[in-house]
Amino acid sequence: MSLKENILRLKKEKNAVILAHYYQTPEIQDVADYVGDSLGLSQKAAETNADMIVFAGVHFMAETAKILNPNKMVVLPDLNAGCSLADSCPPDAFKVFKEQHPNHKVITYINCSAEIKAMSDIVCTSSNALKIVESVPKETPIIFAPDKNLGHYISKVSGRDLVLWNGACIVHEAFSIDKLLKLFQENPGSKIIAHPESEAHILDVANYIGSTAGMINYVKAHPKEKYIVATEAGILHKMQQEVPNTLLIPAPAQENNTCACSECAFMKVNTLQKLYDCLLNESPKIEVPETIRKQALIPIERMLELSK
Template sequence: MDLVKEIQRLKKEKNAVILAHYYQVPEIQDIADYVGDSLGLSQKAAETDADIIVFAGVHFMAETAKILNPSKTVVLPDLNAGCSLADSCPPEDFAAFTKKHPDHVVITYVNCSAEIKALSDIVCTSSNALKIVQSIPKETPIIFAPDRNLGQYIINETGRDMLLWDGSCIVHEAFSIDKLIELHKKYPEHKIIAHPESETHILDTATYIGSTSGMINFVREHANEKFIVATEAGILHKMQEEMPDTELIPAPAKEDNTCACSECHFMKMNTMQKLYDCLLNESPQIDVDEKIRERALLPIERMLELSK
């Protein structure tokens, strides 16, 4: 079976749209209607007129699409494609945490469950986190969850004294500072660019810090330079596609693995076969409890409004 041809046929027959994150395998990125970061994917999900949204990403991303499109069918190629960062913030524990600080505005990073979004005042992504935090009056205390590394980066950039939830992304905490320094010694002309989910000692080495789309834009604007890229290695596909002559090296991970880089096991659970199957069978579908969906929608809409 020609999976590309069959997926394109089904997509047309069913009026479906395929949204994919930069961390997906290259062949899924290539067949997607839109490839982007969490902010761009949320914006595309909010504006699509498709009947079916095939979300090639992880569970919280598909949930966000369902929150924005309750009447549409939202499918995820592999229902087990989760997120270590989202898992680090259990709803019951976070509810108890926020109740202890009722005067705080609750800002949550989009990498969290629908239940956590429903406990929030506003949602952010790495693309707009600084803008979102700066939109809150300086005298208003803030809880930021679930990523402590992104939260610490925002504190360093804005000077805001935020209360941080102790969560993290295993992919962005997998980078080895020792190996990175050795790699940079070997390639001193390569500039280090990093995602703000990385630990502070990694960010301290970076020439540029930004979201996945921000990193791609930075490389595009400096295509004649060379880079070491500290985020999930899937981003290199789109970067190299757009800037084929730019030399890119993935930042090294602590553990030895086949790619010597940091990869998200959950993102790589989606395959072309699973993408075809979920489009063919319109399953597995993402469902969100209506009460939770209504509460989670408000902070997402606030984010989208501020991001215009």
């Protein structure tokens, strides 16, 4: 049997569900039960009847699934699948930051650790960040963490003055504006679509700004255009499946790399072999201390309720 066939066999035997992020490799996306963005993945994790959740993504995503499913087994193909954005917000430093801004509502982007979520009033994703911010009364001051670029963008479109934590995603800060504009000139009539974790100068030239799911839906609604896509290049696999006859070009990164795009090394740590191994061995398991889990669950459930 092939690796893929063995994965599907084990998944059935163990009543497991495979959840994968758009930034995973194509072969992992193709064996997943569901491929989506952070909001969709959280919703699927909350409603699954599976005994075992195999999370093909990064650590904070699997952690969120465990917070929502304390009695289910949650495994991650490789514990080294971390997140530069989550790492940019250490809990001890954020605790001090929060204490410096009393009486503020704390909204945290889901790309953070369970400890940060436990210090939050409500969690958001790029799909619902604007809606979450606008749900807070205008007279109530807000801390938004950890992504400063997403925070700047939400502040701009909402008109709210947000207190921002100085964190960022290295993948979305890797785009070269000079190379992007050159690529745009070389592809007349193309449209630039960008994820709001990108820097302001990238967002300023974008025709559409949205979450990974939002970008896919936008392209599906306008399939006759050609697009330069400014987010992690893994999204192109699912996007191209949705619009097979549409030209999709990854936005160029500053560094000279083999794909001439921006890739997340953490996302690409997971492989099909590791996915099989973690299903077979039921390891590595994700565990969250119960006190942290209970505190982190509250802001996540608030987000899910507001996102219905």
